[in-house]
Amino acid sequence: GAVVSQHPSWVICKSGTSVKIECRSLDFQATTMFWYRQFPKQSLMLMATSNEGSKATYEQGVEKDKFLINHASLTLSTLTVTSAHPEDSSFYICSADDRASSYNSPLHFGNGTRLTVT
């Protein structure tokens, strides 16, 4: 089955630094990748949609200059949390769409990255 790999699985950083999270589709090409954020005991909230080779589309209330998304290839999207603050501590999850599959095929999710900002 389709596998989405996220790296790192957890990261601790100091306030003010930037952190990059990678999302890779291992055995398929992903035209579109989605980035979600999940706070403790809450549901997943969509942050942005990234399409290969174009600018990401951000959901309302998500700062595009703070959460930089790059989708430079069909198998890799990155999310960079810039100038991280403790309130950015969260579980970040990506998902990917297999461009070769049917239009109603499910999205495949990575296992998430737990970010802790101290």
Place this chain on the structure above:
Amino acid sequence: DAKTTQPPSMDCAEGRAANLPCNHSTISGNEYVYWYRQIHSQGPQYIIHGLKNNETNEMASLIITEDRKSSTLILPHATLRDTAVYYCIVRGINTGTASKLTFGTGTRLQVTL
């Protein structure tokens, strides 16, 4: 995408069938019903999806009412490893680009001995 309503929590004895309901009364004709689950601190796992016919795979069965306003996910023989939050999601489909999944609050299923 149409909103869904699920009970916040349910319990099920191990070995018994777990029936998780979902209401999606405002679903439209081009929207599918997807079910995912999330085990603690992991990414969501796809379970099953359907449009109007009942569906079955190795994990579960999906029963969609004739008017498509509600559905039930059935785990035929629940095990402790099925303890998770289950999300019922209605997803509009277009043939051009991939469409997003909008997660609600889900149902926390606790499987007990």
